[in-house]
Amino acid sequence: MAKLPTRAENYSEWYNQLVEAAGLAEHSAVRGCMIIKPYGYAIWEKMQAILDKMFKDTGHQNAYFPLFIPKSFFNKEAKHVEGFAKECAVVTHYRLKNDRAGNLIVDEEAKLEEELIIRPTSETIIWHAYKKWIGSYRDLPLLINQWANVVRWEMRPRLFLRTAEFLWQEGHTAHATAAEAQAEARQMLDVYVNFVENWLAMPVIKGTKTANERFAGAVETYTLETMTQDGKALQAGTSHFLGQNFAKAFDVQFTDASGKLDYVWATSWGVSTRLMGALVMAHADDNGLVLPPKLAPIQAIIVPIYQTIDQLKELDRTALNIKQALAAKNISVQYDNSDNKRPGWKFAESELKGVPIRLGLGPKDLAQGTIEVARRDTLTKESWPINDIANKVEALLREIQTNLFTRATKFTTDRTRIVDTYEELKEVMEQGGFALAHWDGTTETELKIKEETKATIRCIPADGKPENGKCIYSGRPSGQRVIFARAY
Amino acid sequence: MAKLPTRAENYSEWYNQLVEAAGLAEHSAVRGCMIIKPYGYAIWEKMQAILDKMFKDTGHQNAYFPLFIPKSFFNKEAKHVEGFAKECAVVTHYRLKNDRAGNLIVDEEAKLEEELIIRPTSETIIWHAYKKWIGSYRDLPLLINQWANVVRWEMRPRLFLRTAEFLWQEGHTAHATAAEAQAEARQMLDVYVNFVENWLAMPVIKGTKTANERFAGAVETYTLETMTQDGKALQAGTSHFLGQNFAKAFDVQFTDASGKLDYVWATSWGVSTRLMGALVMAHADDNGLVLPPKLAPIQAIIVPIYQTIDQLKELDRTALNIKQALAAKNISVQYDNSDNKRPGWKFAESELKGVPIRLGLGPKDLAQGTIEVARRDTLTKESWPINDIANKVEALLREIQTNLFTRATKFTTDRTRIVDTYEELKEVMEQGGFALAHWDGTTETELKIKEETKATIRCIPADGKPENGKCIYSGRPSGQRVIFARAY
Structure with a gap:
């Protein structure tokens, strides 16, 4: 396996290389578009299944x-067009043909009357449909979600x-009252918080986002911000209260x-896949x-440690019993008894892939009735008795889940x-990290x-306490601290 | 509810109006693109979940x-380009801008060097990636599936x-031998047959498709054909053995x-959503x-039949008990006690939506300990005792599933x-239906x-017996009958 740069050496390159090396994703032949590989997609599918259930619940x-x-749809909501319709993929033709030399070229006769934009987000096309779907208060609330691909150049x-x-x-929802819509936007933010935590x-x-960082067309944008290991902010999700902006742009009225x-x-x-x-x-x-x-x-992997094929055969039976016991507890477990890779290579591979628990089983373990349990989060190892291993692995998986959250929180x-x-x-921004500071509330100061400093206001924290202070930049009065950080 | 035309009056209009009236899908603002509405999408999600499990299994x-x-990818496989790259959506630009009057226009400075085609199918982009993924027999078989949207104008x-x-x-798979790939193509056809039946x-x-009806770039195309109620053929799915065509086009070799x-x-x-x-x-x-x-x-719906709100309240308790008993058996059940629609309207709505079983509960039923059970497939009704209703509904759902298949088979x-x-x-084509006839094996006769007659050869049936005969058109010898039909 190729050696990754360390985070300390080059955090950015460490990330880029790791995503590819671990089989999560890779760059495609089309600039800016990625291929999500099976291992990465398997994680995304789990995320989808959990979120989808939360949405349905x-x-x-x-x-x-x-x-x-249609291009014209973007013109309908004044702020939305500013924020969205620019860096988009534009479809102008609907047919190709062969030229005289037999090369494939765009058929100029198949030019669209109105250009089509690949959706960068779907408010406009959805609100155009909602006009047909909504007539009276009985049609509300309308609570719709879409799983889709979007394109932003x-x-x-x-x-x-x-x-x-x-x-x-x-998610795109429609409501009879402002209060209900606001409650929905906050509810979905909390669904995201629950999911991410x-x-x-x-x-x-x-x-809450500042006016300057708000979604184009929103009255209020709620956000959840996370911290990367180089101390930058990464926006994990957003939920918007859109007021009546899109309803007005697409003339969606209802009778109460x-x-x-x-x-x-x-x-x-x-x-998103972000x-x-x-x-x-x-x-x-x-x-x-x-x-x-x-x-x-894969939550646990069993790796046999052996010299000869006969030894492997002896390990097989116990390993398969352990595998079965774990599977019976709905633990996703793999037994890697492939003979073309050495145990050391398998250890490194399971670490690269982030498998939470690795179980190493050798002839000595077999003789002693033990198994070596390695935790991916702490990189520590312990020898455990084989009997009752399923219960202990189950408990350890819970412990690892908790430990990761505790560690990241610290x-x-x-x-x-x-x-x-x-x-x-400025010092915090250079070192990496979030800064809680007073701000005078103006976009001018923010910009x-x-x-x-390359720092943006990530949010006005929901749990921030009112506190009188002075803006660190202008010295003007401020009633609450906000979070500054450099961001991905 | 608007009245649909009957199938006998106008089969085509019956279909178009039913799809919209039942809330499955509707036309969008973009010509040729549909909106899949929640009820239709819920059915598609069930299909996805079942197929996805079959693929993983x-x-x-x-x-x-x-x-x-990239446009150039289509030029790489000679037959594929003929069949696919023509009626496609073409992306030529990646940015919009405002003109002097403030209107959104395409930014001519953001013209792509090479046009991008919205995938009509993904063989080319996937085989371009496989070149990187496959080096030796140890990388094979590569068994990948993708859930995606595609565009064909x-x-x-x-x-x-x-x-x-x-x-x-x-699905896009790669194999070390022709035999293994052929077995895979046939296996996936059987997965589809199992699913559809x-x-x-x-x-x-x-x-098997004839050479003329084969997928562009395939060596062999396997198909499953179904019959509509107006006696036409509807291709439900296809599985292709692609030989080494795409591997050669994208230079994907492996060492054995x-x-x-x-x-x-x-x-x-x-x-597909087809x-x-x-x-x-x-x-x-x-x-x-x-x-x-x-x-x-929704597998079963309970509809209360009442005159006064007091009666409804009385029915509520029993109805909710029945609902709970059905839900405990994993039957998806709805109790429609909304007071703004009359029972007759609810009956019609549940029929429009195709709910398999409707349970009508009125004061008389309550007094007698019975409930009226209506089957959607036969439109028949029976009065059943309320006790043991869950077991009986469960059995009836199985019976309806079987009956639909038996009826459609007949x-x-x-x-x-x-x-x-x-x-x-010609007679069969005019009346509607499939014709099993001898054909001389030439594309000329087929065309x-x-x-x-507007009839195409739907397939050379897999279970067809060898039988010497004469082509109905040319009189030349034929060794097996093929299926002719007009098709959707």
């Missing part, structure tokens, strides 16, 4: 809307974090119980991935500093700080 | 490849059956155990959808005729028959 249904959006692509095409889910084992800071006509209130919310990148950035180490047990495609807490001067802010 | 893994394919779109964008799965409750005729270098052997196979259309066309009737219990989002058998003259063939 909160009353949402899935549907599917077109990949293409990227000049500096990076696997999972910034790719031209990515996979995501986008309890499955990805990553602590989040939830809060008293017969009064009003525009519908909306939310949208999404997470979460895969967040997962790597939060937990992986210099040896490879470190996967939370709840998302690991990391985030340690690197989140309260700063009271602009100099301190100046960004220009000078 | 046969050793396949999911992955995801880019939406975009359609001039005469029709919901589910022919849409510009549709959802599907595409045992879940969609539709009989299929499986077989003896160190010899050879091109890899390939298959691809897919089914199956949704097949399901409607096979079972639905003049009252609406008829869903096989195994795919019905329908297909009755309309499949052995014909020995060209006149008879002549198609031109004159």
Whole structure:
């Protein structure tokens, strides 16, 4: 196996190489587009299954809307067009033909009257449909989610974090009142927080975006921010209260119980394959991935340690018994008795792939009735009796899940500093980490700080306490600290 | 509810209106692209879950490849380009901008050097990746599936059956030998047959396509053909043995155990949201959808029959007990006690939606300890004792599943005729149905028959017996009958 750079040597390259080496994803022949490989896709499928259940448990249904959006739709919501319709893939023709030399060329006679945009997000095409679906309060709330691919042209692509095409889910709901829509946007933010904390084992800071960082077309954007091991912020998901903006843009009105006509209130919310990148950035180490047990495609691997084929055959029976005992507890377990790789290679591979628990079984273990249990999170090993191994592995998987969250929480807490001067802010940004600082609430100050330090306001924390202070930049009064960080 | 045309009045319009009225799908603002509505998507999700499990049980893994394919890729496999690269959506630009008047226009400075085609199918982009993934026999077989959207421009779109964008799965496998690849292609055909017969409750005729009807780039195309209620053929899925065509086009070679270098052997196979259309066309009737219990989002609905709110309250308790008893058996059950619709309307709605079993509960039933059980497949009703209702409903769901398959099988058998003259063939085509006829094996004859009768050869049936005969068109010798039909 090729050796990865360490995080300390080159964090950025460590990430890029690890994603490919571990078989999560790779760059494709099309600039900016990635191939999600089977091992990476297996993790994404687990994420999808868990989220999908959470969405359904909160009353949402899935549907599917077109990949293409007529160009004119983007003009309908003034702020949305500013934020979205620019770096997009544009379909202009619907046919190819052979030229005289037999080469495939675009058929100029098959030019579309109106260009089609590959969806960068689907508010416009969905709200165009909602106009037909919504007439009265009886049609509300309308709680829809879509699993889809979207495209946003990227000049500096990076696997999972910034790719031209990515996979995501986008919820789009319609409500009779502003309060109900606001509650929905906050509810879905909490669904994401629950998912990221309890499955990805990553602590989040939830809060509200500033006007400048708000989704194009939203009245309020809620966000969850996570910290990478180089102390940057990574936005893990967002949930938007859209007010009546899209309802007005697409003329979606409803009659309430008293017969009064009003525009519908909306939310949208999404997470994407970006979460895969967040997962790597939060937990992986210099040896490879470190996967939370709840998302690991393989939770435990059994590796036989032997010299001769006869020894292997002896180990097989016990190993297969252990495998069966683990599988009976719904633990996803693999027994790697392939004879073309040495145990040392298998150890390294299971570490690279982030398998939470590795069980090493050799002739000595067999004689003693023990097995060597290696934890991926701590890289520690212990010898355990084979009897009752299934219960102990089950408990250890839970412990690893908890430990990853605890460790990441400590990391985030340690690197989140309260700063009271602009100099301190700059210092934290250079070292890496989050800074809790007073800000005067103006976009002007926000942009100046960004220009000078590359730090953006990640959010106004939801659990932040009111506190009178002075803006670190302008000295003007501030009522609450906000989170500054450099971001992916 | 709007009244549908009957199948006898206008089969085509019956289908179009039913798909929309039942809430399966609708046309979108983009020509040829459909919106799959929640009820339709719920059925598709069930299909996906069952197929996905079948794919995994046969050793396949999911992955995801880019939406975009560089135009030049289509030139690499000579036959593939003929068949595929023509009616495609072409991306030529990657940015929009505002003109002086503030209108959104394509930014001519953001023109792609090479146009990108929205995938109509992914053989080319996948085999380009496989070149990197495959080096030796140890990397084989490579068994990958992808769930994705694809686009094939359609001039005469029709919901589910022919849409510009549709959802599907595409399997792409690589093997060390021709025999193994052929076995894989046949295995996946059988997976589809099992799925369509045992879940969609539709009989299929499986077989091989003629050279003329073969997938562009395949050596052999296996197909499963189903019959619609107007006696046409509907291709439900295909599985292709691709030989070494794509391996040669993308230079994918492997060293075998003896160190010899050879091109890899390939298959691809897919089914799509077209199956949704097949399901409607096979079972639905003049009252609406008829869903096989195994795919019905709601398997049973309980409708209270009452005059006063007090009566409704009395019914509630018993109805909720029944609901609970059914749910405990994993039956998907709904109790519709909404007070804004009359029972008659609810009955009609549940028929339109194809709910397999409707349970009507009124004050008289309550007094007698009975409940009215209505079957959607036969439109018959019976009064049953309430005690033990869960077991009986469970058994009835199985019976309905079986009955739908039996009924559709009888329908297909009755309309499949052995014909020995060209006149008879024309007659069957006019009446609707499949014709088993001798054919001389030439594309010339095949095309002549198609031109004159609109009938195509759907397949050379896999279970057809060798039988010497004369081609109904040319009189030349033939060794086996083939299936002719007009097709969707």
